[in-house]
Amino acid sequence: MRAFSGKAFAVRLLALTFGLIAAGFVAGCTEQTPFRLATEALRAAPNTAAASAEPTRSPQSASRDLAETPLIDAAGLDFFERRIVRVYEEVAPAVVSITTRTLRRDFFFNVIPQEGAGSGFVIDREGHILTNYHVIQGVEFIEVNFGEQVVAPAVVVGADPRNDVAVLKVNVDPELLHPVTLGSSHDLRVGQWAIAIGNPFGQFGRTLTTGVISALDRTIEGPDNRTITGVIQTDAAINKGNSGGPLLDSSGRVIGITSAIFSPTGTSAGVGFAVPVDTLKRILPDLLAFGYYRRPWLGIRYAYNITPALAEALRLPTQQGLLLVQLYEGSPLALAGVRGAQRQQIIGGQRVFTGGDILTAVDGETVVSVSDLDNLLENNYRVDDVITLTILRDGRQFEVQVTLVEEPR
Template structure:
């Protein structure tokens, strides 16, 4: 059974809440008292009066991080139109669907960050702050491809505590990672771990496009954590918690966050224009495996991306890029071969489609030109592409 990606937004149904409430009462009732037998003496716990409580460095750090950042985190509740797209939910569009997630204060103007999938299709948005304040929020803009959205609340700026945004390019494996959010509706829960991996490219779940440079962490992320911050030990936001890989729909120690530098890139435009426009090449590709290198007769050690398909009427097609031309049989499987092999973009070597996507997002805008170094029929060619505007229903 293959792992499944689950967005960490918590779906809240009234029946489920009732069942949960009954279950909680049962747990409390079953553990509410301890009775001593004839051979057991229960002694009262003595408090060490007059002695100061001491904490180790780890506890002090985490306490400080929580106290400084919890007031920046919000609990988001939404009422959405029911699309019937999720299993076990009624398909009647007249029945509203309630959901919840997390978010955080971006600036003193009342702009909040969350995941796009948390507020997609929301009819009504409610935001609860750490001090108990509850207000309505307005949807400002969203980026389905990066799974980011901006909300806005009308509040006194003095009552808002914006986060500090860190530099996700400086994140490293083994770095401390702290998540604050509302898993399963349990407000302002903090979990800790490390950065398990960086540079992951994963599907957004909202569109055909992938999110590059995602941060993987073993800090527990569960349904309801979506949109909350992933922090470093300095209390800076290094990512926006977005999804988990799990067979059980709950944390299995493999969570993912959108890197803070993508948030830095798209948030100002979302605030000003409501949407972010990406540059577009128009290809689907795959990194070179040993099987692919052997099937295409490429020199050993060749690294790059083979173009599998070229989207019709795309910048790539207009520039003359070529996709796979035939299918090879390898170990009983069909392997597309014969496409152009891209080894560099603007002189920067690439090993995967993730590398190409990262370069496009960070370095280019629609209308810019990009020169690809391509291996075709054993010859190196330089092909210049005039990039377009990414549509919603095509590929990078």
């Protein structure tokens, strides 16, 4: 028997180990290795009705198909490039260019037409198109360009300035309408792909840019100077003219509508924003049915945000919540017996209204400010929903159920 030194033995053992690994890898190439199955699953992930109509394949056949499909195809495209190409080919026909015109008069009453541009995308076979409200705000004439010299006039059928969303309607050949697939935005993660298609500067139709979701739950200012919450931030290039176009995931599903950019120069600086698709899906039925979004409403006219300092000054039983001052007559809160301020006090030279009920929670969700309550109702509830409010009155806590009604317009 041949003897080995410690060093020689280690070298032989290492060589044997690599040999076994290599043998296992070669054998695995003809079997269903986890890597190959995962890659094939990504490549075959359904995106459209056409994709989902493909016959179901077993893991074994999927593995064999992938083994026969090179990572680089005949055109020199790798797996990820092919995926982007597929998204563009499937979604781009749904993206339209929007041109607006407004007539203005100068100092001498001469009529001067002013044009604007934006993007939009088809959402159904009836000719409805989603875009941003600020694209069509205050305009007198709207045209939608489907490409290939096909242009049609459009009318506004619904708008929600607070979320910067509008729905247009065109009457065109249904063959021109290629609706998008609306995805979901509640489970998005920072770092996943983001793909934007739009018409930057109103000149470069159906331009695709790619990037990632760079942040979530941002807050931006809407056209009505109120905040839009839950906004998606992306570094996919977005410029003027992209407004109203779709932001997509890597399967081509809409995850948002591109709405704004942050830029000192007016061009893309790598910080773009999109209203999430879950917001679109929540307000879209009302926009189509009523022409506006029916906002859920409790009826608070005025309230104080309770802070530790205010709680100490007024000797309140809690350091957070809303101290109700004034309620609208006939509102859900008033009808439920909730009370506003009962008296006045002078504190630090200022008149303060006190003695009202304190609202601390909605369905167990803590409320710390009026804006917090507005956002909670806006993002989670609809008209006719029944909610449970937690109320403090004279140090005693109780609950009251109210039905949300439509906010007065």
